[in-house]
Amino acid sequence: MIRFECDYNEGAHERILQRLLETNMEQTSGYGTDPHCDRARALIRQACDNEQADVHFLVGGTQTNTTVIASILRPYQGVIAATSGHIAVHETGAIEATGHKVLTVSSEDGKITPDQVKAVYQSHMSESSPEHCVQPGMVYISQPTENGTMYSKAELQALFETSRECGLPFFVDGARLGYALASKNCDMTLADLARLCDVFYIGGTKIGALMGEAVVILNEALKPDFRYMIKQKGGLLAKGRLLGIQFETLFEDGLYLEISRHAIDMAMRIHDSLEEQNIRFLYESPTNQQFPILPDHLLEQLRSQYTFSFWEKVDDTHSAVRFCTSWATRRENVDALTRDIAQLLRETSKAPLLAEALV
Amino acid sequence: MIRFECDYNEGAHERILQRLLETNMEQTSGYGTDPHCDRARALIRQACDNEQADVHFLVGGTQTNTTVIASILRPYQGVIAATSGHIAVHETGAIEATGHKVLTVSSEDGKITPDQVKAVYQSHMSESSPEHCVQPGMVYISQPTENGTMYSKAELQALFETSRECGLPFFVDGARLGYALASKNCDMTLADLARLCDVFYIGGTKIGALMGEAVVILNEALKPDFRYMIKQKGGLLAKGRLLGIQFETLFEDGLYLEISRHAIDMAMRIHDSLEEQNIRFLYESPTNQQFPILPDHLLEQLRSQYTFSFWEKVDDTHSAVRFCTSWATRRENVDALTRDIAQLLRETSKAPLLAEALV
Amino acid sequence: MIRFECDYNEGAHERILQRLLETNMEQTSGYGTDPHCDRARALIRQACDNEQADVHFLVGGTQTNTTVIASILRPYQGVIAATSGHIAVHETGAIEATGHKVLTVSSEDGKITPDQVKAVYQSHMSESSPEHCVQPGMVYISQPTENGTMYSKAELQALFETSRECGLPFFVDGARLGYALASKNCDMTLADLARLCDVFYIGGTKIGALMGEAVVILNEALKPDFRYMIKQKGGLLAKGRLLGIQFETLFEDGLYLEISRHAIDMAMRIHDSLEEQNIRFLYESPTNQQFPILPDHLLEQLRSQYTFSFWEKVDDTHSAVRFCTSWATRRENVDALTRDIAQLLRETSKAPLLAEALV
Amino acid sequence: MIRFECDYNEGAHERILQRLLETNMEQTSGYGTDPHCDRARALIRQACDNEQADVHFLVGGTQTNTTVIASILRPYQGVIAATSGHIAVHETGAIEATGHKVLTVSSEDGKITPDQVKAVYQSHMSESSPEHCVQPGMVYISQPTENGTMYSKAELQALFETSRECGLPFFVDGARLGYALASKNCDMTLADLARLCDVFYIGGTKIGALMGEAVVILNEALKPDFRYMIKQKGGLLAKGRLLGIQFETLFEDGLYLEISRHAIDMAMRIHDSLEEQNIRFLYESPTNQQFPILPDHLLEQLRSQYTFSFWEKVDDTHSAVRFCTSWATRRENVDALTRDIAQLLRETSKAPLLAEALV
Incomplete structure (x- = not known):
C-alpha cells in the first residue's frame, strides 16, 4: 500500500534522527x-x-491552536475563522472546551477576506446590546489553508491591517507553513510573515520532524506568561530538548525549506500529470495537498493500492479526493500513482459517457 | 555538571532509538x-x-491526568487526591481548567488512606444540602508517590475497595510506575495493579522513552469515546506510531522492568551510602527518588557540580533535597556524588556543632 | 413611548404580586x-x-439553557440547534463557556427538521475518524421559535423520534411556551409536550412572572444531581420560594394559559390589521412576535412614539422589524400602533413607487 | 417552627414590595x-x-462571585481565599467550573492576613519554574466573613496594600455587607470600603431584597465589558428593573443600614442573653450570625421548635451551631429562643457533669 492520505505517514528526516542519536x-x-x-x-x-520574537515549542497542532487561542481571548470572546478552518472542524471542540466560540465565516477555498473580518466585527459592534453576543476577539487563518490554497503577501498584509483596525490579534496556523513558503507561487518569506501577524507557528510534525510546532509571538502584549498556558494545556514536554534538537536541525542550514521544496515538486508532479489528462481540481492548490476530481469507480480501484482522503462528492459519479505529498514522498511512488490513474482513465475512456464528464 | 534533579535528563534508551531508525x-x-x-x-x-483492557498512548503526564480525569467526572464533581499529588500542585491548574476541583486530603508522605477517602465521601453525603458542595467523583493516587513512597498491594486493594463502596472510580498515576514495580519492597505486579483500579497509566517519559504514557482502562464504563477526549485535549499524536514503537520496545522482552531496576539499584546505592554516613531522609523511599536532609552549606558547595531539587527547609541549617536516578543514570556519577558528599561531610565534621545536627 | 420591543417590559401579573405580598x-x-x-x-x-417528572425552578433563560445543556453533554459533545437558536446567537457564548460547541443547522424560519438532525448525526458517525470532530450529543429547539413560528404536534413527535433513534436527548426551550400553547394554530398541549421530549422548560419571565423558568425533566437518566448543576451555574435562588409562589399562581387555575391567550389576541390584532393594509411579514407567526416588513422611512417616524426591534434589511427601502405582545399588552396601545402605521402608510401611498414595493 | 437557620427566610422589606407594586x-x-x-x-x-464607580446588578451571591472572579483572572491564575471562604466550600465548584483554582489559606475565624497573601505570592514567585503552578491572580475576602467576624478598616487597608504590592486585584464579597456596616464595632463606612478594594458587592438578598447583589467596580482596569460576563454567566436579568427598584428603595434614604441595624440588635440580644448564661461562642461575632456552643441534648430539644444550622462538633457532648438574624427577625422570636435555651439549661444544670462543661 502506497500512502498519500496525509503528510505524516513516515517518521522524521534522517538528519533529525541522526542528531537525536x-x-x-x-x-x-x-x-x-x-x-x-x-x-x-x-x-x-x-x-x-x-x-x-518569543519562540516556544509545543508538540502538536490542535494543542498549539488551543493554547494560543485560549491565551489571547477574554472569556466572552470568540475567534473568527473560515468554516473550513482546522479549529472549526477537526479539533473535537478543543477551542470550545476552553470556553470560546469559533465565529465562522464562509469560504469557498479555505481563505477569508478582510471584508469578512470587518463585517463580523462591525455587525457585532453595531448591535444595540452587543453584550448579548460573543465579542470577536481575534482572527485565525491557516497558511497554507486546509484546502491547499495560499494567501499572497498582499492578502496577508490586508488581513493584518484590518485585524489591527478592529483591535483583533491576528494568528496564523502554520502547521504546513513550509509547504506555503516553498510553493512556486509564494511571494512571502518567513520574515514577511513575522511582520504581518501577531503570532504564528511553524509546523514541524508535517515537515520533517517526529513531532513539534514552533510558536512565534511577535506582539509584546501576547508574550507574558505563555509558558503557564503551555503547561496547563499539557504541551510542556518534559524532555523539551527533543523539540529543540529537531528545530535546530531544521533551521541551522535551510533544511526546513529544502525538504518543503521536495514536497512541492512531488505535488506539482501529481498536479501536472493529472492536468495533462484533463482532470479538474476542486481547489487550485500550489502546495502539497492536491484535490483532483475523479470518477468514483476509478477511485474504488485505486484504493486497492493507494491510500488517499475522500473529500466530497462532486456529482453522481465523481468525487474530489486529497493526495498529500511531504518531505518524505518518493518520486517512484508519485510516478506509480499518476501512471496508474492514467491507465485506469484509459480503460474508462472506452465508456464514453464518463470521459465526457472528465473534460 | 552531573544531573540528578529529575528523571528526564537524557533522551531515550538506545534500543528505542534504534527501533525508531x-x-x-x-x-x-x-x-x-x-x-x-x-x-x-x-x-x-x-x-x-x-x-x-483498552490501551491508549498519550504524550505527557499532565496531559494524561487531565484527559483521564476530565473524561470521568461530571461537571459538579471533584477528584480526591493528596495535597502533594501532582494534579494538586504541579499542573498549573490543568484539572481546574477542565472545570473540576481537586479535593485534597493531607498526607505526610504522599500516600492517602481508605479512611481519608471514606471521610471525604461521607462528610459530603451527610450534608443536609450536599448540592452546595462539590461532589466527590473519583480518587487519584500516584504509584509511586511524588515523595518516592509506594503503596503495598494490600493498601492498593483497600483503597480500591473503599472507592468501589463509595462509587468512585479509582485512578492510578503511574508516571514512574516502573520505579515502583522494580523496587525491592514491591509486592505488586502490573497484573495486580490492573485488577486493583479502574484506570492507570504506565509512564514512558521517565522510564526509557523519549516521551509517552500508556493509559490502561479496565472499567468498561470508562472506555467509550476516550479517543475523543484525547483528541480534544491535544494528546492524539499525528505520528502516533512513535508512541507505539516505543512501548513495543519497552514491553516486548521486559526492557521496561529491566531498566527500571537499574534506576532502583542506583537510587539504593545513593541511599545506602548516605545512610552509612548517618544522613537522615525526609521520606523513606524505596524508589528512584531519594530525599536526604543535608547541611545547607554542603548543598551550596555541591551545587557547583551537581544538579538536584530543593525540597524543603528542615531546620535553620538543613534542607531536604531530591536526587533522582533513572534508567540512564551512570554508576560513576552516583559514586562521584556519594564520594563528594562524604568528602564535604568530613570537612564539615571538623565543625563539631554541625556534625551533631546530622546524627 | 409605547413599548413593543420585547415581552418583558412590565413587572408581573397583579395576582402574582398580590401573592408575594x-x-x-x-x-x-x-x-x-x-x-x-x-x-x-x-x-x-x-x-x-x-x-x-422532576420540576426545578431557575431564574432566567440563558441560565436555564446553559444549565440543562451542560448537565446533559459529555465534554466532547455538542448540541444541535438552528443557526437562529437563542443558544447560538444571543447568549454571549454561554454554551461554549461550559465547553460545548453549538452544532448549527440552517433554518429559514427558526425551525429544524428530523432530516437535518439525522444528517448531522449520520455525517458524524460515517466519518472514518469521528473522534476528530465534535460528537452530536443532544438536540435543542425553541417552541415557539425565535421567529415566532411553531412546531405542530406531529413535527415535535417526528423530531423526538429521530432524536431517540440517534440516541440524542431532545430539549425544548419554552421561554415563550405559553405563547405557543395559546396560539390558535396550536394542536399541542402541555401534556403532549411532556410526552414528546426529554426535558423542556416553561417560561415565566416572559409570561406573567417577575422572573423564573420551570424546568421539567422527563427522562430518568437526566434527573440525578440536577440541583448540583443549578447551584454551580448560579441558578439556585436563596429565596427559592419566590419562584414557587409565582408558578403556583400561574398554574393553580389556568392563569398561565389565560394571560398567554391575551398576548396572542393582541398579536393577531396587529397581524390582521397590517395584513389588511397589504403588509407582508418576514415569517408567518401565529404567536406573540410579529415580523412585518415596513418602509424604512415609516419606521423612522414610528420610532418617535414606539419601541420595536429591528430585525433585518429586506431591500433598499424596507426592513423587517419585530413587535412583541405579552400578557401585559394593552389593547389601546395595539390600536394606537396599527392606526399610526395605517396613517403613515396612507401618507406614503402618495409616493407611488414605495406603495408598489409593499404589495 | 421559628427559623434562625439563615438570613433569607422571609420575602422582602414591605417598602420594596410596595415600590414593586x-x-x-x-x-x-x-x-x-x-x-x-x-x-x-x-x-x-x-x-x-x-x-x-461602575455599578451592576446581579441576582445571587454564587453567580456574583463567579462572574467577578472569572472576569478578572487569566486562565492560569487562581484566587486566594480563606479555606472557609464561600467560594471555597459552598458554591459547588462554581469557580473551578470557570477554570480557576481557589488557592486556600488557613483561617481560624474566617479572616486572612496580609502576611498570608504575601506568603502565597512570594512562594509562587520564588519557584524556579513558577509556570508549573497556578499563578495567584487576585485576593478574595468576605466582609463580614462566613463566621460572623469582621475586618477593621486598618485590616482592610493592610490587605489592600499588600494585594496592590503583589499586583493582585482585591475583591470583597459583601453578601452580608450591611451586617458589617451596622455592627457596633464597625469603624468602616461604605465609602471607606470603596477606597480600600478594587471591586466589591453589596448584598441585597440577605438584607431586605427579594434577591439581588450590587457589584461596585472601582478599578478602571476591571470595568470594560463586564456586562458580557454578566450575560454569559446567566446573571443579566431580563426585567433588570426589579433589581434597580429594590436597590433604589434600599439606598434612597438609608433603609439598607437601618434594617441592617435591626438585625444586629437582634443578634446582640441573642449573644448577650447566652453570654449571661455562661455559654461560650465558637467565634466572637459582632454581626448577624452567632455561633454558640451548646449541649447536644439541649440542641436536640430545641430543634422541635426552632431551626438553626449545625456548625461543628466541639467535644463529645457539645456542638457549635449558628443562629442568624436578619432585617426581618422578630423580637418576640428572639426572646422566645433565649428564654427556651435558658429554661433547657436550667433543667440541664441538675445534671452537674454537663453544667461544668458549659463554664
Whole structure:
C-alpha cells in the first residue's frame, strides 16, 4: 500500500534522527530550558528577522491552536475563522472546551477576506446590546489553508491591517507553513510573515520532524506568561530538548525549506500529470495537498493500492479526493500513482459517457 | 555538571532509538491506528493479564491526568487526591481548567488512606444540602508517590475497595510506575495493579522513552469515546506510531522492568551510602527518588557540580533535597556524588556543632 | 413611548404580586425546599400529566439553557440547534463557556427538521475518524421559535423520534411556551409536550412572572444531581420560594394559559390589521412576535412614539422589524400602533413607487 | 417552627414590595438599562462617595462571585481565599467550573492576613519554574466573613496594600455587607470600603431584597465589558428593573443600614442573653450570625421548635451551631429562643457533669 492520505505517514528526516542519536546521552534540564532549545529559538528568530520574537515549542497542532487561542481571548470572546478552518472542524471542540466560540465565516477555498473580518466585527459592534453576543476577539487563518490554497503577501498584509483596525490579534496556523513558503507561487518569506501577524507557528510534525510546532509571538502584549498556558494545556514536554534538537536541525542550514521544496515538486508532479489528462481540481492548490476530481469507480480501484482522503462528492459519479505529498514522498511512488490513474482513465475512456464528464 | 534533579535528563534508551531508525521510512496511518500501536497495545494487555483492557498512548503526564480525569467526572464533581499529588500542585491548574476541583486530603508522605477517602465521601453525603458542595467523583493516587513512597498491594486493594463502596472510580498515576514495580519492597505486579483500579497509566517519559504514557482502562464504563477526549485535549499524536514503537520496545522482552531496576539499584546505592554516613531522609523511599536532609552549606558547595531539587527547609541549617536516578543514570556519577558528599561531610565534621545536627 | 420591543417590559401579573405580598413574612427554608415550590411542582406535574417528572425552578433563560445543556453533554459533545437558536446567537457564548460547541443547522424560519438532525448525526458517525470532530450529543429547539413560528404536534413527535433513534436527548426551550400553547394554530398541549421530549422548560419571565423558568425533566437518566448543576451555574435562588409562589399562581387555575391567550389576541390584532393594509411579514407567526416588513422611512417616524426591534434589511427601502405582545399588552396601545402605521402608510401611498414595493 | 437557620427566610422589606407594586405596569427597557437601575446606580455611587464607580446588578451571591472572579483572572491564575471562604466550600465548584483554582489559606475565624497573601505570592514567585503552578491572580475576602467576624478598616487597608504590592486585584464579597456596616464595632463606612478594594458587592438578598447583589467596580482596569460576563454567566436579568427598584428603595434614604441595624440588635440580644448564661461562642461575632456552643441534648430539644444550622462538633457532648438574624427577625422570636435555651439549661444544670462543661 502506497500512502498519500496525509503528510505524516513516515517518521522524521534522517538528519533529525541522526542528531537525536548523537545527543541522546547528553544531560540537560527539562521543559525547554536546555541549550538545544535556546539555539533553535535563536535560529528561528534569525530566520524571522526578529530578535525580539518569543519562540516556544509545543508538540502538536490542535494543542498549539488551543493554547494560543485560549491565551489571547477574554472569556466572552470568540475567534473568527473560515468554516473550513482546522479549529472549526477537526479539533473535537478543543477551542470550545476552553470556553470560546469559533465565529465562522464562509469560504469557498479555505481563505477569508478582510471584508469578512470587518463585517463580523462591525455587525457585532453595531448591535444595540452587543453584550448579548460573543465579542470577536481575534482572527485565525491557516497558511497554507486546509484546502491547499495560499494567501499572497498582499492578502496577508490586508488581513493584518484590518485585524489591527478592529483591535483583533491576528494568528496564523502554520502547521504546513513550509509547504506555503516553498510553493512556486509564494511571494512571502518567513520574515514577511513575522511582520504581518501577531503570532504564528511553524509546523514541524508535517515537515520533517517526529513531532513539534514552533510558536512565534511577535506582539509584546501576547508574550507574558505563555509558558503557564503551555503547561496547563499539557504541551510542556518534559524532555523539551527533543523539540529543540529537531528545530535546530531544521533551521541551522535551510533544511526546513529544502525538504518543503521536495514536497512541492512531488505535488506539482501529481498536479501536472493529472492536468495533462484533463482532470479538474476542486481547489487550485500550489502546495502539497492536491484535490483532483475523479470518477468514483476509478477511485474504488485505486484504493486497492493507494491510500488517499475522500473529500466530497462532486456529482453522481465523481468525487474530489486529497493526495498529500511531504518531505518524505518518493518520486517512484508519485510516478506509480499518476501512471496508474492514467491507465485506469484509459480503460474508462472506452465508456464514453464518463470521459465526457472528465473534460 | 552531573544531573540528578529529575528523571528526564537524557533522551531515550538506545534500543528505542534504534527501533525508531529501523522503522523510520515505513508508511503507516496516523493517530495511533498503525500496527506498532496495535502490537504495543497487545503487549501491554498481556503484561496486565487482561485481554479486555483498552490501551491508549498519550504524550505527557499532565496531559494524561487531565484527559483521564476530565473524561470521568461530571461537571459538579471533584477528584480526591493528596495535597502533594501532582494534579494538586504541579499542573498549573490543568484539572481546574477542565472545570473540576481537586479535593485534597493531607498526607505526610504522599500516600492517602481508605479512611481519608471514606471521610471525604461521607462528610459530603451527610450534608443536609450536599448540592452546595462539590461532589466527590473519583480518587487519584500516584504509584509511586511524588515523595518516592509506594503503596503495598494490600493498601492498593483497600483503597480500591473503599472507592468501589463509595462509587468512585479509582485512578492510578503511574508516571514512574516502573520505579515502583522494580523496587525491592514491591509486592505488586502490573497484573495486580490492573485488577486493583479502574484506570492507570504506565509512564514512558521517565522510564526509557523519549516521551509517552500508556493509559490502561479496565472499567468498561470508562472506555467509550476516550479517543475523543484525547483528541480534544491535544494528546492524539499525528505520528502516533512513535508512541507505539516505543512501548513495543519497552514491553516486548521486559526492557521496561529491566531498566527500571537499574534506576532502583542506583537510587539504593545513593541511599545506602548516605545512610552509612548517618544522613537522615525526609521520606523513606524505596524508589528512584531519594530525599536526604543535608547541611545547607554542603548543598551550596555541591551545587557547583551537581544538579538536584530543593525540597524543603528542615531546620535553620538543613534542607531536604531530591536526587533522582533513572534508567540512564551512570554508576560513576552516583559514586562521584556519594564520594563528594562524604568528602564535604568530613570537612564539615571538623565543625563539631554541625556534625551533631546530622546524627 | 409605547413599548413593543420585547415581552418583558412590565413587572408581573397583579395576582402574582398580590401573592408575594400575602406570603411575604412567612418563614420558609431556602433554595426551593419550601412548601410553595412543592405545590408549584405538583401543579406543573399535574398540568403535564406526568407524576414522575422532576420540576426545578431557575431564574432566567440563558441560565436555564446553559444549565440543562451542560448537565446533559459529555465534554466532547455538542448540541444541535438552528443557526437562529437563542443558544447560538444571543447568549454571549454561554454554551461554549461550559465547553460545548453549538452544532448549527440552517433554518429559514427558526425551525429544524428530523432530516437535518439525522444528517448531522449520520455525517458524524460515517466519518472514518469521528473522534476528530465534535460528537452530536443532544438536540435543542425553541417552541415557539425565535421567529415566532411553531412546531405542530406531529413535527415535535417526528423530531423526538429521530432524536431517540440517534440516541440524542431532545430539549425544548419554552421561554415563550405559553405563547405557543395559546396560539390558535396550536394542536399541542402541555401534556403532549411532556410526552414528546426529554426535558423542556416553561417560561415565566416572559409570561406573567417577575422572573423564573420551570424546568421539567422527563427522562430518568437526566434527573440525578440536577440541583448540583443549578447551584454551580448560579441558578439556585436563596429565596427559592419566590419562584414557587409565582408558578403556583400561574398554574393553580389556568392563569398561565389565560394571560398567554391575551398576548396572542393582541398579536393577531396587529397581524390582521397590517395584513389588511397589504403588509407582508418576514415569517408567518401565529404567536406573540410579529415580523412585518415596513418602509424604512415609516419606521423612522414610528420610532418617535414606539419601541420595536429591528430585525433585518429586506431591500433598499424596507426592513423587517419585530413587535412583541405579552400578557401585559394593552389593547389601546395595539390600536394606537396599527392606526399610526395605517396613517403613515396612507401618507406614503402618495409616493407611488414605495406603495408598489409593499404589495 | 421559628427559623434562625439563615438570613433569607422571609420575602422582602414591605417598602420594596410596595415600590414593586407602584411601578409594576411601567414599561421599561430590559437588562438593567431602565431609569430605576440608573437611579439605583447613582444612589450607590453617592453612598460610596465615588462618582466613577461602575455599578451592576446581579441576582445571587454564587453567580456574583463567579462572574467577578472569572472576569478578572487569566486562565492560569487562581484566587486566594480563606479555606472557609464561600467560594471555597459552598458554591459547588462554581469557580473551578470557570477554570480557576481557589488557592486556600488557613483561617481560624474566617479572616486572612496580609502576611498570608504575601506568603502565597512570594512562594509562587520564588519557584524556579513558577509556570508549573497556578499563578495567584487576585485576593478574595468576605466582609463580614462566613463566621460572623469582621475586618477593621486598618485590616482592610493592610490587605489592600499588600494585594496592590503583589499586583493582585482585591475583591470583597459583601453578601452580608450591611451586617458589617451596622455592627457596633464597625469603624468602616461604605465609602471607606470603596477606597480600600478594587471591586466589591453589596448584598441585597440577605438584607431586605427579594434577591439581588450590587457589584461596585472601582478599578478602571476591571470595568470594560463586564456586562458580557454578566450575560454569559446567566446573571443579566431580563426585567433588570426589579433589581434597580429594590436597590433604589434600599439606598434612597438609608433603609439598607437601618434594617441592617435591626438585625444586629437582634443578634446582640441573642449573644448577650447566652453570654449571661455562661455559654461560650465558637467565634466572637459582632454581626448577624452567632455561633454558640451548646449541649447536644439541649440542641436536640430545641430543634422541635426552632431551626438553626449545625456548625461543628466541639467535644463529645457539645456542638457549635449558628443562629442568624436578619432585617426581618422578630423580637418576640428572639426572646422566645433565649428564654427556651435558658429554661433547657436550667433543667440541664441538675445534671452537674454537663453544667461544668458549659463554664
